[in-house]
Amino acid sequence: xxxxxxxxxxxxxxxxxxxxxxxxxxxxxxxxxxxxxxxxxxxxxxxxxxxxxxxxxxxxxxxxxxxxxxxxxxxxxxxxxxxxxxxxxxxxxxxxxxxxxxxxxxxxxxxxxxxxxxxxxxxxxxxxxxxxxxxxxxxxx
Numbered sequence: 001x002x003x004x005x006x007x008x009x010x011x012x013x014x015x016x017x018x019x020x021x022x023x024x025x026x027x028x029x030x031x032x033x034x035x036x037x038x039x040x041x042x043x044x045x046x047x048x049x050x051x052x053x054x055x056x057x058x059x060x061x062x063x064x065x066x067x068x069x070x071x072x073x074x075x076x077x078x079x080x081x082x083x084x085x086x087x088x089x090x091x092x093x094x095x096x097x098x099x100x101x102x103x104x105x106x107x108x109x110x111x112x113x114x115x116x117x118x119x120x121x122x123x124x125x126x127x128x129x130x131x132x133x134x135x136x137x138x139x140x141x
Contacts, residue, residue: 009067049084079123091115
């Protein structure tokens with residue numbers, strides 16, 4: 001059974017300085033907007049901004065745990081960054097199923113990341129969930 005159009009999942013998260021350093025170390029991304037507060041401020045930001053890849057890691061968590069869950073496989077992600085997310089801010093990622101094709105087991109979702117009333121990012125995903133695998137339902141946090 002596939003998820004239904006309109007089904008949702010939500011996930012709150014906070015990116016801390018340790019996560020930023022781990023991402024920098026792991027990827028080698030030394031972009032100054034993520035690592036140097038003075039540089040980030042000179043570009044109009046309040047402080048260093050969270051790596052987009054860390055936000056996408058939380059999207060991966062939602063897709064792999066909640067909707068479609070551990071039997072799903074991502075086919076496509078698209079993200080548009082709207083505003084910066086800063087270290088230590090609480091963010092909420094919400095996903096909503098927008099299309100389901102039972103014939104091929106494909107589902108599409110839209111998602112938003114919001115923090116402090118600001119829309120940080122919007123986007124869409126496409127996943128496959130074969131009809132012969134159980135769908136456990138979302139367990140939004």
